[in-house]
Amino acid sequence: MNAFLMESPPEHGGPLESKLYSHEAEYALIGSMIQQNDLIDDAGGRLQVQDFHHPACAELFELLLALRSKSIGIDVVTLSDARSHLADSQSTLAVAAKIVQGTPSAANFDAYTKIVKERSVARRVIMAGQAMAERLMAGDPLDEVMAQGQQAWLALESEGTDARRRYRFIGEILPEAMDGIDRRFNRAVSLGFDTGLPSLDEFIPGLCPGHVVVVAGAPGQGKTTLGLNMAERVALLKKIPALVFSLEMTDIELTNRSLSSVGSVQLKHIAEGHSMADSDWPGLTKAVAQLNDAPLIFCDDSTLTLRDIRQICRTVKREHGLGIVGIDYLGLINGESKSASRYEVVTDVSKGIKRLAKELGIPILLLAQLNRGPSARASKKPTKSDLRDSGQIEADADVVILVHRDGESEAGQAGVTELIVDKNRHGPTGTCRVQHQGAYHRFVELIPGSFSDEDVEMNRPSSTRRYGKGRPDHANF
Structure with missing residues (x-):
């Protein structure tokens, strides 16, 4: 009427x-x-x-x-x-x-x-449901219909939010801010998760809620190791769910790396099986006991889009809680549109991941690759401008950590790795040196006095070097 x-x-x-x-x-x-x-x-x-x-x-x-x-x-x-x-x-x-x-x-x-x-919004929910039902009855593929439905639900959920709840006057925020300062002063809470590497923590105030931490490096430098180590630490020490997406490796491969790192058993022995020594079994048994009840969650679906990642994150948070997310790696995430260029896909995904970190209130470790720029430099050292595919990655990141190891130097061959904090919205930038224990798929602090900064910079021998295994502080979960 x-x-x-x-x-x-x-x-x-x-x-x-x-x-x-x-x-x-x-x-x-x-x-x-x-x-x-x-x-x-x-x-x-x-x-x-x-x-x-x-x-x-x-x-x-x-x-x-x-x-x-x-x-x-x-x-x-x-x-x-x-x-x-x-x-x-x-x-x-x-x-x-x-x-x-x-x-x-x-x-x-x-x-x-x-x-x-x-x-x-209620009317449109019904319309979306009816449209999905009609498509299914017409024989459209279930995955396509579900994808359309997820997109519709996300849009409707956003529209259903009361706009007046999207902003606050500073006077409303101050009590919360002061309470946070007081609790951190009294060490009741921390700003974020530590990385497990004290020398890196001196630069980064913590893996903080809402932040995107980009970990980038050339293949084989250890960016996957660094990202997985941080996620393991949150799950094992804090007992808070850590979700790791790997579009490159299987969940079995990730599990083997965690067993190696936590149990101090060489990854080669775990992968081969037949080379396991009697001395390896106690460490492996210990790692199994620690990891078995750890809220460490792996997703190895190589077909993931950002929409899939968002949906899985929301599901995990709703059902189990969620403390941190790791994504390995940005360049492998599929775009929603088949006609979009790689630049457009990476740009959209980068923006979406930043929004997701804020929405979920968690830090996201985003692994990324570098272009060939560093290979043309005498020092071979990367900068944040070397991030591959899109400058949007650098723009969206709160922290950019570049993993660099000179494989031709004595120090590099012994695992000495530079972690270059090249962008840091909330702290200083700079470089720290740690040791990559590739056999155990982990990073540890260096033994004091094992090398000098000048030795590494000049790539010259030093009679005082003692690389050994380094200090396995990070492995002491």
């Missing part, structure tokens, strides 16, 4: 009042905006024309927005002057006057807006 002048005020539970629409709320919302023009700006930021179920209300809302954008004072007369009749041939003046007259109070504008928005 579209004619306002023929309708009596809707009764609760009557034909105009349902779980899918409320014409009464739509009338009151339009009336509030006519009475107080400033409310049009607020409504314009929270509602769209299609959120109105009643065609006349949708038409009046569109007209209100148009007049407001032209800075025209709005009342029932100016509305009628701008458009004498609505699409259903009713007089704009008569309809607007009746709506204003029937509006209880503009003070309840927020409540009217919420009702209209919630009913609009």
Whole structure:
């Protein structure tokens, strides 16, 4: 029933009042905006024309927005002057006057807006479900229909959020900020997860919620090892779920690396099996006992898109909780569009991962590859500008750690690795040196005095070097 002048005020539970629409709320919302023009700006930021179920209300809302954008004072007369009749041939003046007259109070504008928005989202949920059902009945592939459904749910979930909850005055935030400072001062909580490498922690205040930490390096430098070690530490020491996506290795390969790292058993022995020595078994047994109950979660699906990663993260957080996510690696994440260039895909994924970190309130370790720029330099050292495929990676990252080891030097052959913190939004940049124990798939602190900075820089022998195994602080889970 579209004619306002023929309708009596809707009764609760009557034909105009349902779980899918409320014409009464739509009338009151339009009336509030006519009475107080400033409310049009607020409504314009929270509602769209299609959120109105009643065609006349949708038409009046569109007209209100148009007049407001032209800075025209709005009342029932100016509305009628701008458009004498609505699409259903009713007089704009008569309809607007009746709506204003029937509006209880503009003070309840927020409540009217919420009702209209919630009913609009509810209608679209049903439409999305019906569209999925029709596609399935038509024989469309289940995975394609599910992907479309996930995309629709995400969009609807976002639209259902009350806009007034998206910002806060600093006065509202200060108590929370001061409480956090006090708790950290008293060491009741920490800023974020430590990396397990004290020399690296001197640069990074912690793997903090909402931050994206990019770990990049050339193949074979140890970026996967570093990322997995950090995730292992969160799961084993903090007992907080750590989710690792590997688009390159299987979950069995990742598990073998964790067994090697935690148990101090050479990865080669674990992979071969037949080369396991009697001395290896106690370490392996210890690692199994520690990892068996650890909330360390692996996903090795090589076909993942960002939408898949988001959905899995949300599921894990909802069902188990979630402390940190590692993604190995950015360049292998598939794009949603088959026609998009690699640059466009990487740019979109990078932006999406940053949004995901903030949404979930967790740090995300994002592994990435470098271009060939470092190979053309005498020092072979990478910089953040060497990140492959898109400069957006550098822009979105809170921290960029570049893993560099000179395999031609004595130090590099002994595992001495430079971790170059080349970007750090919340702390200093610089370089620390650690030791890569490749046989055990882990990084550890160097033994003090095992080399000098000058030795490494000049790549010259030193009689005081004692590389050995280094200090396995990180392995002491």
